[in-house]
Amino acid sequence: xxxxxKAIHSYxxxxxxxxxxxxxxxxxxxxxxxxxFTESDRKAGLFFMIICHIxxxxxxxxxxxxxxxxxxxxxxxxxxxxxxxxxxxxxVEHITGMIIALVLITMGYSKNKRSTIDTQRHKNALxxxxxxxxxxxxxxxxxxxx
Numbered sequence: 204x205x206x207x208x209k210a211i212h213s214y215x216x217x218x219x220x221x222x223x224x225x226x227x228x229x230x231x232x233x234x235x236x237x238x239x240f241t242e243s244d245r246k247a248g249l250f251f252m253i254i255c256h257i258x259x260x261x262x263x264x265x266x267x268x269x270x271x272x273x274x275x276x277x278x279x280x281x282x283x284x285x286x287x288x289x290x291x292x293x294x295v296e297h298i299t300g301m302i303i304a305l306v307l308i309t310m311g312y313s314k315n316k317r318s319t320i321d322t323q324r325h326k327n328a329l330x331x332x333x334x335x336x337x338x339x340x341x342x343x344x345x346x347x348x349x
Contacts, residue, residue, distance in 0.1 A: 300342030
């Protein structure tokens with residue numbers, strides 16, 4: 204089960220990154236060309252947020268139940284986890300960065316639901332989704348792609 208979930212989690216990362224690029228490109232285009240914030244923009248943000256939530260759910264199942272690098276790593280003691288790079292990256296940095304990224308992405312989507320000003324909606328998307336993507340890219344364990 205661990206290997207299957209890890210593979211799904213690994214492949215789903217590409218959907219997250221691709222959707223992030225799409226929503227950010229739409230936001231930049233909306234700002235620079237002073238376009239209306241359309242239903243297509245809203246749905247792109249919604250799908251991006253949903254795939255991020257799915258990815259987090261899979262990651263949490265791995266972290267709490269299956270991965271020897273997740274919660275189980277803390278059985279070694281916090282000192283050992285923090286001084287061992289691979290444990291620290293997955294057990295601390297990865298999960299923390301991803302949760303913060305998802306909070307920002309969700310906040311961006313929520314702000315856009317309440318806003319009625321098109322320019323502000325595009326700026327919200329660019330800011331919140333952009334910072335979220337930067338955190339995602341920064342905390343992906345690129346050395347453990349599969």
